[in-house]
Amino acid sequence: MKIHWQILVVDDEDVMCESLAAWLREDGYTVDTASSGREAIEMAGRRDYAIYFVDLKMPGGMDGIETMMQIRKLRADASIIIITAYATVDTAITAMKEGAQEYIVKPCNPEEISLLVNRIIKVKNLQRENTILRKKLSRQYCFHDIISKNARMQQVLKLAQEIASLRSTVLIQSESGTGKEMVARAIHNSGERASRPFVAVSCAALAETLLESELFGYEKGAFTGAAERKRGKFELADGGTIFLDEIGDISPKLQVDLLRVLQDRAFYRVGGSEEVRVDVRVIAATHVNLQQAVTEGRFRDDLFYRLNVIEIRIPPLRERKDDIPLLARHFLERLAHELGKDVSDITEGALKLLMDYNWPGNVRELENAVERAMVTCRGRILEEEDFSFLAQAPAAKSLSIPPGISLQEMEKQLIVATLERTNRNIRESAGILGIDRSTLYEKLKRYEIPR
Amino acid sequence: MKFFYVAATAEVEPAPVHAVRECVERQFGVPVRHMELPSVDFAYDAGRRQYASIPVLEMVARHCPSDALKLLAITERDLFIPVLTFVFGHAQLGGRAAVISLARLRQEFYGLPANRDIFLERACKEALHEAGHTFGLVHCADAACAMSLSTGVRQIDSKLAAYCGACSARLGRERRTEI
Numbered sequence A: 001m002k003i004h005w006q007i008l009v010v011d012d013e014d015v016m017c018e019s020l021a022a023w024l025r026e027d028g029y030t031v032d033t034a035s036s037g038r039e040a041i042e043m044a045g046r047r048d049y050a051i052y053f054v055d056l057k058m059p060g061g062m063d064g065i066e067t068m069m070q071i072r073k074l075r076a077d078a079s080i081i082i083i084t085a086y087a088t089v090d091t092a093i094t095a096m097k098e099g100a101q102e103y104i105v106k107p108c109n110p111e112e113i114s115l116l117v118n119r120i121i122k123v124k125n126l127q128r129e130n131t132i133l134r135k136k137l138s139r140q141y142c143f144h145d146i147i148s149k150n151a152r153m154q155q156v157l158k159l160a161q162e163i164a165s166l167r168s169t170v171l172i173q174s175e176s177g178t179g180k181e182m183v184a185r186a187i188h189n190s191g192e193r194a195s196r197p198f199v200a201v202s203c204a205a206l207a208e209t210l211l212e213s214e215l216f217g218y219e220k221g222a223f224t225g226a227a228e229r230k231r232g233k234f235e236l237a238d239g240g241t242i243f244l245d246e247i248g249d250i251s252p253k254l255q256v257d258l259l260r261v262l263q264d265r266a267f268y269r270v271g272g273s274e275e276v277r278v279d280v281r282v283i284a285a286t287h288v289n290l291q292q293a294v295t296e297g298r299f300r301d302d303l304f305y306r307l308n309v310i311e312i313r314i315p316p317l318r319e320r321k322d323d324i325p326l327l328a329r330h331f332l333e334r335l336a337h338e339l340g341k342d343v344s345d346i347t348e349g350a351l352k353l354l355m356d357y358n359w360p361g362n363v364r365e366l367e368n369a370v371e372r373a374m375v376t377c378r379g380r381i382l383e384e385e386d387f388s389f390l391a392q393a394p395a396a397k398s399l400s401i402p403p404g405i406s407l408q409e410m411e412k413q414l415i416v417a418t419l420e421r422t423n424r425n426i427r428e429s430a431g432i433l434g435i436d437r438s439t440l441y442e443k444l445k446r447y448e449i450p451r
Numbered sequence B: 001m002k003f004f005y006v007a008a009t010a011e012v013e014p015a016p017v018h019a020v021r022e023c024v025e026r027q028f029g030v031p032v033r034h035m036e037l038p039s040v041d042f043a044y045d046a047g048r049r050q051y052a053s054i055p056v057l058e059m060v061a062r063h064c065p066s067d068a069l070k071l072l073a074i075t076e077r078d079l080f081i082p083v084l085t086f087v088f089g090h091a092q093l094g095g096r097a098a099v100i101s102l103a104r105l106r107q108e109f110y111g112l113p114a115n116r117d118i119f120l121e122r123a124c125k126e127a128l129h130e131a132g133h134t135f136g137l138v139h140c141a142d143a144a145c146a147m148s149l150s151t152g153v154r155q156i157d158s159k160l161a162a163y164c165g166a167c168s169a170r171l172g173r174e175r176r177t178e179i
Helices: A012-025 A037-046 A064-074 A089-097 A110-138 A152-163 A180-190 A208-216 A252-264 A288-295 A301-308 A323-338 A346-358 A362-376 A384-391 A406-419 A428-433 A436-444 B015-027 B053-062 B118-135 B153-158 B167-176
Strands: A006-010 A031-035 A051-056 A079-084 A102-105 A170-173 A198-202 A241-245 A266-268 A276-278 A281-286 A310-313 B003-009 B032-037 B050-052 B068-075 B088-089 B099-100
Touching: A006 A012, A006 A037, A006 B003, A012 A031, A031 A037, A037 A051, A037 A064, A051 A110, A064 A079, A064 A089, A079 A110, A089 A102, A102 A110, A152 A180, A152 A310, A152 B088, A170 A180, A170 B050, A180 A241, A180 A281, A180 B015, A208 A252, A208 B068, A252 A266, A252 A301, A252 B015, A266 A428, A310 A323, A323 A346, A323 A362, A346 A362, A346 A384, A346 B118, A362 A384, A384 B153, A406 A428, A406 A436, A428 A436, A428 B099, B003 B099, B015 B032, B015 B068, B015 B118, B053 B068, B053 B088, B068 B118, B099 B118, B118 B153
Parallel strands: A006 A031, A006 A051, A051 A079, A079 A102, A170 A281, A170 A310, A198 A241, A241 A281, B003 B032, B003 B068, B068 B099
Antiparallel strands: A266 A276, B088 B099
């Protein structure tokens, strides 16, 4: 896990700079050099180095101590090691007082420098791991935690940022694994409700009656086993945000109850007669097309319009393929810490393979794929063969039907896809398509599909 | 056809050169050629009474024949870089030239009775280590791997004259692209 840490060596003597840099590079670090204090400060402004080796005596009006002080203004948590050829107690004390982490006298024992660098990097690794774990634990995601350079995704994030401070209901529609909850949490954490609770409920996970008491709470004695009054998720989220995931799966009765909450911000606990008023922002999410569910009569149109005040559509990963390298590298770096594996990069070939894959499971699937590859890989770099398991799942290829094609064209595509899935087995394909074998033969002939 | 050149300066006795040649041939499976190098006296630093390894490595690189896959130089002189008290060797990371110093590999250097086997084994391990750098390998966390960092002879003695699985795999890839 050394590759991620960068080191800057600052010395006016070229030989000093280059030889130390080369020695550190052999240890696997990325090392830059600067020949003056001014250059070092400029470079520190552009890049966040983990360790700075700074020579004490440099000409040009800016010595090592001054350089260190300037760097510390820019990068408060930088680790700075002062190097000097002439050790005096005074300079050592000054250096340490001004915040140098260490003070070494050249020439220095290789073991000493090696131990020093390892010790600093160990602390840096722990600090970074701590930040990652804290974030994971509290899930305090912000917009800058959502990794994307894709133009459509940027539009989505811009919209989400704009509406973060409003109370309006948000409906997030997108496929599974695209990060609906992450966006919902980012909206919550960027708005005025950030200090108040964020309560997530998966509506698909619970049966109708359970979900009802989960959302609205219940009074003592409301049903068998209701020994105490219990507050529901809406009450728990008071002042904050409730995230209703898989909203498309809720029953008609709950749809009515929810409509009432959205209209009046008030509800009754199960078995209760006292009206409970709450100030809750609702963010709902679904992977099914709610508009279509409304057309088919499975979802109430009035509830749909109430929910769909602000609509956010997160594009599936296959439509933002330019994000794949970025995401893959992000997961690689994070998982290297979590799994404790020294895997530092991914080859261009492997990235191409990832770019060519369809990702039906979206970002979550990509994350799992990177994790699987990292667990099984033998080298320090992920290669194409580490992702060979992706190629074994061609059946997962989904059939996309762009609007604007004829029914006949659609039928042809479906037949081709079914044949591919069954390895061109006519009997099995006919069975899946629900037609006779003779009918299938006829269609193959009509659409000129090779058998 | 590319050759792995093992070169020595005039003061080096034949035994370590032979040992390194055999070791390199076994490891890399390419024909090894011998060549002589001029003295490294020009790099002498009177203040430190040692030899500056950067100009030595530059000289080695200048002598690299066109048919050389790599050129590994062996010298008796004690090498250093300005910031460190000494180096066991020095290599162009991902380049063609490398040099190892035998000065600190002998037991006698540390006031102990001479031991030829230990000395030759250390020379081979250092040769593999610096050769590994020329193939782009960096230090390995596996203390038994030839690519692990050694800042003293104890660490050299505790590693094997072989690369670990991960370093071997990477070496294989680098060699496929180089050859």
